[in-house]
Amino acid sequence: MDDQTRMIAGLVGIGGLSQADVGDPDSVRKQSLGQPQQDIGDILQQIMAITDESLDEAQARCWPEEAPARWAGADEPAEGGGAGGGAEGALPLNFQYRKHALNCHRMKPALFSVLCEIKEKTVLSIRGVQDEDPPDPQIMRLDNMLLAEGVSGPEKGGGSAAAAAAAAAAGGSPNDGSIEHSDYRAKLAQIRQIYHSELEKYEQACSEFTNHVMNLLREQSRTRPISPKEIERMVAIIHRKFSSIQMQLKQSTLKTSRHYYPRFLDARRKRRNFNKQATEVLNEYFYSHLSNPYPSEEAKEELAKKCAITVSQVSNWFGNKRIRYKKNIGKFQEEANLYAVKTAVDAASVSAQASQASSPATPNSVLSMLSSGSVSGAGSDGSPWWCVVFLQADTLLPATHLMGGYEELPETCTPHRLGFAGQHQPFPSFPRSPHSDTKPAQQHLSNVTAPHTCPCPTL
DNA sequence: GACGATGATTGCGG
DNA sequence: CCGCAATCATCGTC
Structure with missing residues (x-):
């Protein structure tokens, strides 16, 4: 299992049940294959046990070697299954069979109500969680500093705000770009470029991952109760997790920029007498x-x-x-x-x-x-x-x-x-x-x- | 290198 | 935010 999948598993687990509870057909299978009167308490216990499993364990149990054969007799699944979008397209065929079997199972309403019950408990426990996620003050501070350093924000004629201001302060003719200034500007331009490219990658990854999880949750919402509010919360959680990465990027960019800035400050001190x-x-x-x-x-x-x-x-x-x-x-x-x-x-x-x-x-x-x-x-x-x-x-x-x-x-x-x-x-x-x-x-x-x-x- | 001139910076007050 | 005053740091001259 790759890291991303593991992360999804972890995150999904926070919002309610683990991914395993969806994928696990055991309880359903038992009922459909000869234990129709199984006690609801048993099902509940099984589900609770499943939520404690790691995804690896769950998958190992969900994807035994013989699974395709065992599930081959299940009802033919409808193509694509409707919801699920891109995430579903990537799922193995046998998993889609199981999902379909689960969705069509006569015990599904009962299972759903049990899940609702568990859900209620879970929701109660997370109800106190702050819904609104105010902008991280530390990120804001970093943003301001990056802006002041001229790393982020609009680029003025190939130079940063700091470089432009300092170049102006350096005096002399407008094209008095000393070696120090041009050197600093070049470095800063390089830092800007790297920073923006990394930020773009970060945003892309964050958005891809968010979409991925949202699709997953939407898809799961057919099996278990997931409110849009929960999806929003999940997105917020993801963004929080990602913001630490963003913070690292910004901190390291600032550090690099400041590595060069003192030298530039020295250069700025060098003045020219007016003509x-x-x-x-x-x-x-x-x-x-x-x-x-x-x-x-x-x-x-x-x-x-x-x-x-x-x-x-x-x-x-x-x-x-x-x-x-x-x-x-x-x-x-x-x-x-x-x-x-x-x-x-x-x-x-x-x-x-x-x-x-x-x-x-x-x-x-x-x-x-x-x-x-x-x-x-x-x-x-x-x-x-x-x-x-x-x-x-x-x-x-x-x-x-x-x-x-x-x-x-x-x-x-x-x-x-x-x-x-x-x-x-x-x-x-x-x-x-x-x-x-x-x-x-x-x-x-x-x-x-x-x-x-x-x-x-x-x- | 010493020294005065001079542009820039900083801290403070209004 | 502007101006004053002190100070810094560099330039230019000797």
């Missing part, structure tokens, strides 16, 4: 929005596109920049000047083109641009933009030197005289979570009124 152009774009935005260096989601996306990096990298960059700028303003003065002038020059040239000015943008024309308030990204709180740039950046000493310095500004425009020093100091803290380029900044700026906290050097 010069990307850094320039980011710095330009930062210094031109110094009053409120919190790009909106759209702005981040735009910047990400321009720099060929991810939005989260943009967020990281701004987070780092804000904190480092804040910590050491002095260090960033030169940079701030550079970008302030650059921004101004750009704006000036744009404006000059627009107004068809014949002279090129010069520091002085920049100055006039600044005075006219045509530079975007600053002064959104209603104050002159240059106050924001000059004073927030705390930088424009060198910058003004380039442009001739504050001396060239009207005296009323010097920062502290204008009283912007305190208002526009972005530190010790930037406005919190502005999510927009204007409103929160206005709120923040209007709340800051203490000039003595201004980190700007006294001019």
Whole structure:
């Protein structure tokens, strides 16, 4: 007997009577062959004894060498026997004879009622069994982990979720597939493939086996009482048994995946500095929005596109920049000047083109641009933009030197005289979570009124 | 190899 | 979920 048959025997035994009680013709035979008055108690005892037999013993008894000859005289069976389906087709011919003989036997109703009685006892004993089988939390946890690892779930462009995320986090150009990444992806793809193929096999086996048992039970239900509910329960039992196999598969897949993942994590740590152009774009935005260096989601996306990096990298960059700028303003003065002038020059040239000015943008024309308030990204709180740039950046000493310095500004425009020093100091803290380029900044700026906290050097 | 710069991660608070 | 702050880990320069 193969393992599968043995398993069926075991499982069928749980739901009621063992397969042996169906196959065993002894009690019926005795009655039909000369002991018609046999006590119902005897039959019951025999049946009870049969249920204790192993399938091997039962089969040995059911399939003696001479059986075909002995049963050859039985009524001719109807072809196929109706129910039973595929399972029945596989049964030996002599077994079908017996089944037919059993089904047609005049004592069958009596036997059936006895079986019902036994059944009732059995059902009572299993009535407490939980009918609903909630999803196994352990399997669910494994599923979630496999999903997170990128082993299960949808495959994104040949890579896993983890690999894709990490590849994005690795920075650089989109096709920055380092050797480590491609290696990891290849391994993960391999694991995915094996996992899915094994899962498919598992599901197929589980479904085949379930069908097999269901057919068997349906077929048996002609001989003994089996309710659909019991069949359902049996299916649940089978699934429970199979789920341990599923668990093993998932656990081992996860283990394999994680064997490679730490190496990948190391690889993920390897970073690339952003290229010069990307850094320039980011710095330009930062210094031109110094009053409120919190790009909106759209702005981040735009910047990400321009720099060929991810939005989260943009967020990281701004987070780092804000904190480092804040910590050491002095260090960033030169940079701030550079970008302030650059921004101004750009704006000036744009404006000059627009107004068809014949002279090129010069520091002085920049100055006039600044005075006219045509530079975007600053002064959104209603104050002159240059106050924001000059004073927030705390930088424009060198910058003004380039442009001739504050001396060239009207005296009323010097920062502290204008009283912007305190208002526009972005530190010790930037406005919190502005999510927009204007409103929160206005709120923040209007709340800051203490000039003595201004980190700007006294001019 | 030391050191500063820099991108990424983590833990925490709002 | 976002931003801050601290920290890690690597890069780039000397």
